[in-house]
Amino acid sequence: MPITITDITVQDIRFPTSAGLHGSDAIHKDPDYSCPYVTLTTDQEGLAGHGISFTLGRGNEVCVAMIDAMKHLVLGRTVESIFADMHGFWHMLANDGQLRWLGPEKGVQHLGVAALINAIWDLKAKQAGKPLWQLLADMDPSALVECVEFSHVTDALTEEDARALLTEHAGTKQDRADNLRTIGLPSYTSSAGWLGYTDAQVRDLVRKYRAAGWTWFKMKLGVDLDAEVQRARLIREEIGAEGRLMVDANQVWSVEQAINSMEALAPYDILWIEEPTHPDDILGHARIAKAVAPIGVAVGESISNRVLHKQFMQAGAMAFCQIDSCRLGGVNEILTVLLMAAKFDIPVCPHAGGVGLCEYVQHLAAFNHVAISPSLDNVAIEYSDHLHEHFVNPVVMRNGRYQLPTVPGYSITMKDTSLEAYTFPTGSAWSQ
Amino acid sequence: MPITITDITVQDIRFPTSAGLHGSDAIHKDPDYSCPYVTLTTDQEGLAGHGISFTLGRGNEVCVAMIDAMKHLVLGRTVESIFADMHGFWHMLANDGQLRWLGPEKGVQHLGVAALINAIWDLKAKQAGKPLWQLLADMDPSALVECVEFSHVTDALTEEDARALLTEHAGTKQDRADNLRTIGLPSYTSSAGWLGYTDAQVRDLVRKYRAAGWTWFKMKLGVDLDAEVQRARLIREEIGAEGRLMVDANQVWSVEQAINSMEALAPYDILWIEEPTHPDDILGHARIAKAVAPIGVAVGESISNRVLHKQFMQAGAMAFCQIDSCRLGGVNEILTVLLMAAKFDIPVCPHAGGVGLCEYVQHLAAFNHVAISPSLDNVAIEYSDHLHEHFVNPVVMRNGRYQLPTVPGYSITMKDTSLEAYTFPTGSAWSQ
Numbered sequence: 083m084p085i086t087i088t089d090i091t092v093q094d095i096r097f098p099t100s101a102g103l104h105g106s107d108a109i110h111k112d113p114d115y116s117c118p119y120v121t122l123t124t125d126q127e128g129l130a131g132h133g134i135s136f137t138l139g140r141g142n143e144v145c146v147a148m149i150d151a152m153k154h155l156v157l158g159r160t161v162e163s164i165f166a167d168m169h170g171f172w173h174m175l176a177n178d179g180q181l182r183w184l185g186p187e188k189g190v191q192h193l194g195v196a197a198l199i200n201a202i203w204d205l206k207a208k209q210a211g212k213p214l215w216q217l218l219a220d221m222d223p224s225a226l227v228e229c230v231e232f233s234h235v236t237d238a239l240t241e242e243d244a245r246a247l248l249t250e251h252a253g254t255k256q257d258r259a260d261n262l263r264t265i266g267l268p269s270y271t272s273s274a275g276w277l278g279y280t281d282a283q284v285r286d287l288v289r290k291y292r293a294a295g296w297t298w299f300k301m302k303l304g305v306d307l308d309a310e311v312q313r314a315r316l317i318r319e320e321i322g323a324e325g326r327l328m329v330d331a332n333q334v335w336s337v338e339q340a341i342n343s344m345e346a347l348a349p350y351d352i353l354w355i356e357e358p359t360h361p362d363d364i365l366g367h368a369r370i371a372k373a374v375a376p377i378g379v380a381v382g383e384s385i386s387n388r389v390l391h392k393q394f395m396q397a398g399a400m401a402f403c404q405i406d407s408c409r410l411g412g413v414n415e416i417l418t419v420l421l422m423a424a425k426f427d428i429p430v431c432p433h434a435g436g437v438g439l440c441e442y443v444q445h446l447a448a449f450n451h452v453a454i455s456p457s458l459d460n461v462a463i464e465y466s467d468h469l470h471e472h473f474v475n476p477v478v479m480r481n482g483r484y485q486l487p488t489v490p491g492y493s494i495t496m497k498d499t500s501l502e503a504y505t506f507p508t509g510s511a512w513s514q
Numbered sequence: 515m516p517i518t519i520t521d522i523t524v525q526d527i528r529f530p531t532s533a534g535l536h537g538s539d540a541i542h543k544d545p546d547y548s549c550p551y552v553t554l555t556t557d558q559e560g561l562a563g564h565g566i567s568f569t570l571g572r573g574n575e576v577c578v579a580m581i582d583a584m585k586h587l588v589l590g591r592t593v594e595s596i597f598a599d600m601h602g603f604w605h606m607l608a609n610d611g612q613l614r615w616l617g618p619e620k621g622v623q624h625l626g627v628a629a630l631i632n633a634i635w636d637l638k639a640k641q642a643g644k645p646l647w648q649l650l651a652d653m654d655p656s657a658l659v660e661c662v663e664f665s666h667v668t669d670a671l672t673e674e675d676a677r678a679l680l681t682e683h684a685g686t687k688q689d690r691a692d693n694l695r696t697i698g699l700p701s702y703t704s705s706a707g708w709l710g711y712t713d714a715q716v717r718d719l720v721r722k723y724r725a726a727g728w729t730w731f732k733m734k735l736g737v738d739l740d741a742e743v744q745r746a747r748l749i750r751e752e753i754g755a756e757g758r759l760m761v762d763a764n765q766v767w768s769v770e771q772a773i774n775s776m777e778a779l780a781p782y783d784i785l786w787i788e789e790p791t792h793p794d795d796i797l798g799h800a801r802i803a804k805a806v807a808p809i810g811v812a813v814g815e816s817i818s819n820r821v822l823h824k825q826f827m828q829a830g831a832m833a834f835c836q837i838d839s840c841r842l843g844g845v846n847e848i849l850t851v852l853l854m855a856a857k858f859d860i861p862v863c864p865h866a867g868g869v870g871l872c873e874y875v876q877h878l879a880a881f882n883h884v885a886i887s888p889s890l891d892n893v894a895i896e897y898s899d900h901l902h903e904h905f906v907n908p909v910v911m912r913n914g915r916y917q918l919p920t921v922p923g924y925s926i927t928m929k930d931t932s933l934e935a936y937t938f939p940t941g942s943a944w945s946q
Contacts, residue, residue: 096921104679109609109611109614110611110612110614110615111611112611112612113611113612113615114612135616137612137616138612138613138614138615139612139614140583140610140612140613141580141583141612141613141615141616141623143579143583144576144580144583144616145616146575147575147579148573148576150574150621151573151575153571167615171889178572179541179542179543179544179545179570179571180542180544180545180546180569180570180571180572181544181573182541182570182571182572183545183568183569183570184569184573184576184577184621184622184625185621186765186792186793186816187792187794187796188620188621188818189616189617189621189622189623189624190576190580190616190621190623191573191621191622192621193616218803233768233792234768234792234795234798236768236769236770237768237770237798239771241928314575330578333618336665336668336669337667337668337669338668355811359666360618360619360665360666360821361618361619361820362619362794362819362821362822362823362825363666363821363825364796364797364827365796365825365828366666366821366825369669384618386620386794387794389792389795390793390794391799392795393794393795393796393797396797397797414834415586441553482563503864
């Protein structure tokens with residue numbers, strides 16, 4: 083029996099995180115982690131798909147409006163008809179002749195595509211009775227290639243390339259999956275280094291996370307270089323020579339400022355500088371990458387689509403690829419970027435934190451390791467310990483590692499009590 | 515007395531243009547030209563500012579929601595306080611710590627910035643009793659530089675560069691303004707070459723526009739190359755060797771397809787190929803530009819911001835700069851791009867058509883000619899003859915040239931009867 087999507091609802095869910103300065107950085111000073119929360123109701127009792135994209139609070143209602151404007155393209159479709167031509171479905175959703183002008187393939191329009199596509203993959207994985215990473219890893223290369231969006235990237239990745247990359251390590255997928263079941267996926271924490279924290283808070287948090295197993299730490303900068311150099315020294319002291327330290331400027335610098343600032347930070351053995359300048363500035367990042375080597379440039383959380391990712395890779399402007407599960411147009415376009423990263427031999431360290439992003443990217447990183455890129459050298463997934471309590475099946479961390487998800491779906495289903503409390507502006511968390 | 519913005523309203527205005535296939539191209543097959551229409555009410559009787567951004571119909575309500583989400587940043591401000599730090603105001607509006615995530619500086623978020631910023635400049639020009647082009651042209655270089663957004667482009671354009679460019683031809687501004695008053699600004703028409711038209715329609719329209727004074731013609735392509743080569747031949751026959759012919763692929767091609775297709779069209783003496791591939795693909799456009807020379811690459815209507823424009827110029831990927839009055843973040847960011855174009859010696863041929871875009875860009879092109887770039891070689895402003903009847907002060911064309919606007923403001927105020935009839939979905943044009 084085909085499964086039909088009979089209703090689509092979108093809720094405006096917001097968490098008042100700005101109160102504690104969690105998530106504060108040089109350019110996002112007071113985020114309220116938020117998401118439009120999509121529910122795809124089906125005609126099969128108990129089977130629904132959920133999906134989100136991620137925002138920082140104000141404007142979340144704009145994403146809700148965007149998804150409402152796309153609903154008619156999904157409503158009434160069967161899961162079977164969508165997956166019979168999954169790439170065609172994605173392309174149709176991202177390229178509606180009128181809605182496309184609002185992007186194209188970027189900003190609010192693409193956040194809308196992401197939430198709907200992610201919900202459809204959640205539904206498919208639940209229907210298959212598998213966690214998303216496994217659904218993807220169990221698909222054969224040809225079936226996966228059918229889901230990939232190749233338009234405007236064939237100068238970097240062809241269908242043949244994709245098939246070859248997916249075939250190369252297919253024989254050993256099971257070994258890697260078994261290994262992940264035992265030890266989990268490596269992560270790093272950004273929870274110790276937010277700008278709004280005091281030195282004492284940072285020191286305590288670094289100690290707490292080290293005790294819990296973390297060895298990679300990321301700190302924010304971009305406001306007061308002298309103070310930030312001192313903070314890098316403090317963290318380096320705490321984590322020792324064997325710990326890894328990354329820094330994140332959240333786009334505030336010009337190209338020249340980035341190059342000059344990293345000179346001052348280099349003595350503290352920095353693995354990567356994240357978002358040193360405007361996320362659209364491929365050529366600027368390429369100049370920075372050349373100037374700050376061997377420190378690597380990490381980018382991705384604000385790169386809108388596969389076409390921009392492609393150019394960062396082609397230009398040598400990206401040493402670490404930080405895919406965003408909600409900024410890109412959902413699973414399909416993420417497959418494109420994972421394959422390009424493999425072709426260009428760039429490790430993928432997904433952006434996470436916020437709300438639901440950790441839940442999402444554990445699947446993407448697990449699939450990438452099992453089916454595309456076996457090496458975990460230089461791979462760690464961002465981790466932040468906020469807001470997991472709102473999910474029915476939250477991430478499970480052990481010894482600083484993500485434990486492999488086992489529950490069917492894409493791990494984004496929220497608890498009813500949380501949805502009620504954090505609906506904006508009528509939920510109890512906001513109306514009080 | 516300072517003038518205070520006391521109320522802000524946004525209307526969802528749509529024109530059912532898809533019925534006639536006006537505006538049909540390879541990727542936007544059925545546009546209903548639309549705009550969110552902003553009214554800034556002030557405490558001075560009879561003085562209001564109007565502004566729009568432009569969309570293709572569905573999703574116009576998403577832009578309305580976006581502007582609603584930004585209102586609080588503008589409401590209650592005085593015109594004087596805004597213009598006391600105009601660059602700071604622009605930066606604040608484009609970089610709100612929560613809303614910024616929805617872009618940054620692209621898509622729906624930036625369309626919202628554009629509509630509000632354009633409305634503020636309309637208000638300022640009306641207050642000054644000058645058409646916008648003249649308000650800008652009369653400002654001295656230092657005052658103009660105060661309005662320019664330099665963040666993330668200082669590797670291509672510094673404040674000193676901008677001041678020098680604005681000073682270089684300041685002594686002869688009046689001559690050029692007088693000349694424009696006599697002969698107007700050159701334009702080209704895209705109204706003869708829409709994909710949905712038959713050969714006979716195209717031939718009739720080319721003849722009609724030639725008789726009315728036009729010598730530059732643009733045709734759409736990207737669907738059926740053989741048929742399009744025939745159509746290029748038809749138009750070339752009609753316009754003779756002295757006419758100029760441009761082609762527009764509206765982003766559908768891959769880099770390879772673009773290069774191959776232009777080989778087939780080259781015999782018809784093509785001035786430019788517009789949007790040969792994805793508008794975010796700077797490196798791809800640079801490859802195409804190299805391969806198709808001496809045909810120039812024209813881009814801009816879908817380039818989101820100054821950072822992307824900068825790179826197109828740095829990479830040699832843009833021979834004609836087609837600024838969009840509503841895609842960029844309004845007048846301030848357009849100043850940045852005009853100045854960069856002058857520095858890189860790239861002619862500016864603004865994107866227009868749609869609804870209100872001709873009304874807007876005539877001011878930008880006039881200012882650019884008078885105050886920044888005296889040469890009109892290789893300059894023509896897009897013109898399309900639809901929907902002008904809805905404006906209180908529509909463009910005036912004579913002999914294929916835009917006549918210099920004389921009425922105070924930015925020419926975007928719509929007639930009340932049009933606003934009523936085309937409000938979506940309740941206006942009479944939609945409810946019938």
